[in-house]
Every structure is written in C-alpha cells, then in structure tokens.
Amino acid sequence: MKITAFNGSPRGASSNTNIMVEAFLKGAEAAGAEVENIFLANKEINHCKACYYCYSSGGKCSIEDDMGDLMLKFVASDIVVLATPLYVQNVSGMLKVFMDRSICIGHPGYEEPFIN
Numbered sequence: 001m002k003i004t005a006f007n008g009s010p011r012g013a014s015s016n017t018n019i020m021v022e023a024f025l026k027g028a029e030a031a032g033a034e035v036e037n038i039f040l041a042n043k044e045i046n047h048c049k050a051c052y053y054c055y056s057s058g059g060k061c062s063i064e065d066d067m068g069d070l071m072l073k074f075v076a077s078d079i080v081v082l083a084t085p086l087y088v089q090n091v092s093g094m095l096k097v098f099m100d101r102s103i104c105i106g107h108p109g110y111e112e113p114f115i116n
Contacts, residue, residue: 001033004077006070008084008095012041021083036073040094043070047097054104067101074102 005025009015018037025035043066053062061067074080082099084091091099 001028001078002076003028003033003035003079003081004073005035005037005081005083006074006095006098007037007039007041008082008092008098009039010041010092010094011085012039015085017083017085021081024081033079038070038073040098045070045094045097045101048100048103059104061101061104063101067098070098071102071105075105 003025005021007015007018007021009017012018018039021037025037029035045067046063046065049063051062054060059071082091082095084095087093090096
C-alpha cells in the first residue's frame with residue numbers, strides 16, 4: 001500500500017502539522033505501507049488559470065511546474081493525505097492552490113495527469 005502525504009504547511013518540516021503527519025506515517029510504515037511526505041512549500045506550484053485546457057487534453061495542464069510530478073504521485077497512491085494548518089478557518093493557501101490544480105482528476109475525460 002502506498003500512502004502519500006501532501007503537507008500544506010508553509011513552515012514545512014518544522015511545523016506542528018508535520019509532527020502529526022510524521023506520527024501518522026510512522027504508524028503506517030510500521031504496518032507495512034510505503035510512505036512519502038511531500039512538502040508543498042518546497043515545490044513550484046503556480047495558480048490555476050481556469051482555462052480548462054486539462055479537460056480537453058486528457059489531463060495535461062497548460063502550466064509547466066512541479067504539479068506534473070506531484071499528480072503522478074497522487075494518482076499512484078492508494079491513500080492520499082492532505083495536511084494543513086488552519087488559516088482563517090480554512091486550508092493554507094498553498095494547499096488550496098494544489099487542490100485547485102488537481103481539478104482534472106475528477107473530470108470524466110481524464111486520462112493522464114499533467115504530463116508535460
């Protein structure tokens with residue numbers, strides 16, 4: 001089983017969010033899972049342009065950044081964890097941008113994720 005955590009804390013590895021993610025992943029790894037903790041703060045993720053190019057291209061995004069690799073990891077995972085501190089009673093901005101850019105996965109025409 002593959003578990004991937006996308007950590008949306010701007011403080012990265014030194015965050016309280018990461019303390020909880022690491023504890024979860026440690027338990028999952030002890031139970032036999034393959035785990036990965038990805039810090040979105042260390043990735044280049046541009047804002048979605050809402051151009052919907054991904055809808056007509058089978059999932060390929062018009063923006064070339066780190067999202068192509070991240071979406072490959074997302075779809076290859078059995079379990080995906082979205083971790084974030086609460087900012088103004090919502091997810092962090094960087095996790096929101098990541099979620100926005102994941103839009104093509106839910107589209108019926110989805111074939112391959114953001115392969116640039």
